[in-house]
Amino acid sequence: MRKNIYLFLCCLFCISIATAQESTEIPEKEEIKKTRKNALAVSGGIPGYGFEYARVLNQHFSLRIGYNTLSVENYEIQDFEIDGQNTDIIANVDYSGIDFFIEYLPFKKSSFKLVFGAGYITDLLVTGNITFDEEQQIGDITLTKEDFGDLTLNADWSGTFAPYVGFGFGRAVPKRRLGLALEIGTYYANTPDVTLTATRLLTPTEEENRDTIQDGFESFKFIPNIKLRLAYSF
Amino acid sequence: MKKNNTYKKWLSVIAICTITFIAVISCENPLKDFTVAIDTAVFQKNATITIFDPTNPTNLDGTGKVEIELLGDDAGKIVSDGGSKTNFPVVDGVLQLAVNPANAGENINFVVKVSGDDYLTTTIPVNINENDTLVTIAANMVNINDTADGINLMEDDKSLNNGTLEEDFVVATDNSGDNEATEVTIASGTEFKDANGNLIKGAGDLKVRVVNFGSQDDESLNSFPGGFSPAAIELENGEIDTEGSFSTAGFTSIDMFVGNTEVKEFSEPITIKMDVDSEVVNPNTGEKIKKGDILPVWSYSKDDGKWKYHCDTTVEEEDGQLFTVCTTTHLSWYNLDYWARGCTSRRRFDVNVVAPGVSSSSGYRLVTALVFAGTNQSVSYKSNRVQNFFNGRSFGYYRTPNANLQFVVYDGTSRYNKGNEIYRSNTFNGCDSNQITINLEEFRSSLPPQPVNVNINFSGNCDGNIIKPSSYLYMKTDYTYRGRTYTYWRYAGYIRSGRVTIYNVFLNREYEFKTYYKGVEYKHNYTFTSNTINIENFDIPAELCNSL
Known part of the structure; x- marks a missing residue:
């Protein structure tokens, strides 16, 4: 489902880009005032909340330096299917990173932008604790999911330097005092270090997937960045 | 200018498409090839x-x-x-x-x-x-x-008059040859009570079963209920002692029934006379037991498995046979024993093995015993073990008794097939010595031909799910007793998550194995061709799959 939404959004932006120039054209008189070349911004979305400093370099380019962070604790996903089994997942995410971006405005009269740069991911650890949500009767004993044990999956991207590319609408330093922007992009990070631990009856799962679990995350070099950004220019 | 704008549009579209493509491939389920493997060790x-x-x-x-x-x-x-x-x-x-x-x-x-x-x-x-x-x-x-060596059993019946014995009734086990006997005398007029203390009337005849266990035969000693180091016993003063061991001079089991009702108590004390083997060593004197020595009697309830002090007896002698006499008003196992206070349960006595050139995978699996010096009685049922002997190996015993002990090694492969004694340590005190060292070189020439140890890694398949079983594994094994060879299922090891090491087998020889699950047995013949066996995706029978 999430994949479909992502695709839909991307296609929507592809279609709209042709008309974006017209709809976002700004009168000449409202172009950036030479005295307002800086902005401070706050943002929210994936992967987290952040604040940012931006500076106009010239008519088409701006520099952005920002810090993002996110902490998700005990987010519950129910009925997730793994190998044909229904599972419950408790997910935890810890993220913090520093962005160094160049924002490029290809059209003079449009706020459509392309964003390039890199992020230093100081901390990105995704942990999933997986339990099977069925009880089983063994004689007079009911085995709960605790008796079956659990799987703990860690994917760790921490300490990596990740190139970034993105696009969106809204200038790094808005023409007005306040400006809203939307940005979609992705970091290109290293493949995460993935570890799997299993307990109790699921213990053999750890060894069984030792070789494949890292391969499964091979394509997870791309870390999405979708956020709304509110900037204050000065 | 228009050309420049077209270029920029294309650049933008390419950027968006690239990111879209990335989004698609990065949304792939990382767990799509994930396999859930289940251990059957519930x-x-x-x-x-x-x-x-x-x-x-x-x-x-x-x-x-x-x-x-x-x-x-x-x-x-x-x-x-x-x-x-x-x-x-x-x-x-x-x-x-x-x-x-x-x-x-x-x-x-x-x-x-x-x-x-x-x-x-x-x-x-x-x-x-x-x-x-x-x-x-x-x-x-x-x-x-068909009692084993050292165990003598006698059953006898006597009619009762309205639940009362009308004449003295003596039941004695065989005392011929080297047998030590137990003799039970029930006096005329005795009445019998059930587990609730009620007199048993009109239920039928009295049936008495007396079993004597000698103190010198392995089979007899291995029948000692719970072994010689019980978890706790009640001393004469009522205290509970958890750090001692018995050194037995023989024990007896007495059961009585009136009709089908089990007798637990009597209206009059019954007399129990137990013979004592003259080879028994009195640990208090360090010498063979003799007339006049004090020998305590302990009772054991088969209803709760607890030992309790019963009385002290004085060793008597008649026609060269040592014996003791005691009386009781209730039935149980009776044990002529010296109770030796053990070392603290936190202390471990270690046996260290020196075996140059022998690794754990090529170690010798040998039967061992920790025994009381002089009597050769096992310290406890846990002290008879099969151990893997290799260089640097160390194994230990907790709560060893404060008595003179010896460590013995046999060349057999199981406690029921001990083989010949090939090593016996010097005598040491169970509390004074923390460890002994055994050099395999001292008896390497007496070791049997070296079989191999086979490592097995097993996984089965149940409807596409990988099963890594955990279960007990048994191997059909020969056992010889009184010149006749029997086969029985010997515990060969515990399969933990599909892995097990089977010791002391020979390559290219077929063995029969068996496991149990939920009380149902599953048999399989296998011939080992290598020290390492990988059995993957074994199709587990549907009936077993359904029960997993």
Whole structure:
């Protein structure tokens, strides 16, 4: 489902880009005032909340330096299917990173932008604790999911330097005092270090997937960045 | 200018498409190739109890030969390997129990009461502590139709008049040859009471069964209920002692029934005369026992598996035969024993092995015993073990008795096939010595031809799910007794998540293996061709899959 939404959004932006120039054209008189070349911004979305400093370099380019962070604790996903089994997942995410971006405005009269740069991911650890949500009767004993044990999956991207590319609408330093922007992009990070631990009856799962679990995350070099950004220019 | 804008549009579209493509491929489910593999070890803490008929192990083949009752405060926390709280099947002499997962963190003590038409009822105390995952115990049963060496049984009947004995009644076991006998005398006028203390009237004739266990035969000593280091005994002053061991001079079991009602008490004391072997060493004097020595008697309840001080007796002598006499008003096992205070339970006595050039994978699996010096009695049932001897190996014993001991090595492969003695240590005190060192070179020339140890890695397939079984594994093994060879299922190891090492087998020879699950047995023949065997995606029978 999430994949479909992502695709839909991307296609929507592809279609709209042709008309974006017209709809976002700004009168000449409202172009950036030479005295307002800086902005401070706050943002929210994936992967987290952040604040940012931006500076106009010239008519088409701006520099952005920002810090993002996110902490998700005990987010519950129910009925997730793994190998044909229904599972419950408790997910935890810890993220913090520093962005160094160049924002490029290809059209003079449009706020459509392309964003390039890199992020230093100081901390990105995704942990999933997986339990099977069925009880089983063994004689007079009911085995709960605790008796079956659990799987703990860690994917760790921490300490990596990740190139970034993105696009969106809204200038790094808005023409007005306040400006809203939307940005979609992705970091290109290293493949995460993935570890799997299993307990109790699921213990053999750890060894069984030792070789494949890292391969499964091979394509997870791309870390999405979708956020709304509110900037204050000065 | 227009061309420049077109270029920029294309650049933008390419950027968007690139990111879209990335989004698509990065949204791939990272767990799509994930495989859930399940261990069949449903229970974390298990006990396997091998019930052995030393006169013919095949007597216990099949099911229904003996019945099991669990006693003690923690009995309700125990289930069968099939999860039953009430039905504990014994298959081919093997009882598999587990701690209810709800009580997995507790120190569990219970007593297994084993009874059967052809067997003397016995009890086996079991302790599964917080750190145990598997407790293995082997206990001998006394076949009343064919007793083992050193065990003599006598049954006799007497009619009662309205529940009252009208003349003295004496039942004695055979005392011919080297046999020590037990003689029970019930005085005229004695009345009999049931477990509730009620007089038994009009139920039928009196039936008395007396069994004498000598102090010098292995089969007899292995029948000592619970072994010689019980978890606790009640001393003369009522204190509970948990750090001692028995050194026995013989023991006896007495059962009586009036009709079908079991007798527990008498209106008048009965007299028990027990012969004492002159080879018994009095640990208090360090010399062979003699007339005038004091010899305590301990009683053992087969209902709760607890030992209790009964009385002191004085050793007497008649026609060169030593004996003691005591009286009692209740029935139990009676044990002529010296109680030796052991070392603290936290202290471990270690045996260190020096075996140059021998690694764990090429080690020698040999039968060992920790015995009392002089009497050669095993310190406890846990002190008879098969150990893997290799360089640097160390194994230990907790709560060794404060007595002179010896460590003995045999060249056999199981406690029921001990083979010949090939090493005996010097005598040491169980509390003074923390360790002994054994050099394999001292008896390497006496070691049997070296079989191999085979490492097996097994996984099965149940409807596409990978199963890494955990189960007890048994191997058909020969056993020779009184010149006749029997085959029985010997515990060969515990398969943990599909892995097990089978010791002391020969390559290119077919062996028969068996596992049990929920009281059902599964057999398989296998010929090892290598030290390492990988059996992957074995198609597990549907009936077993369905029960997993």
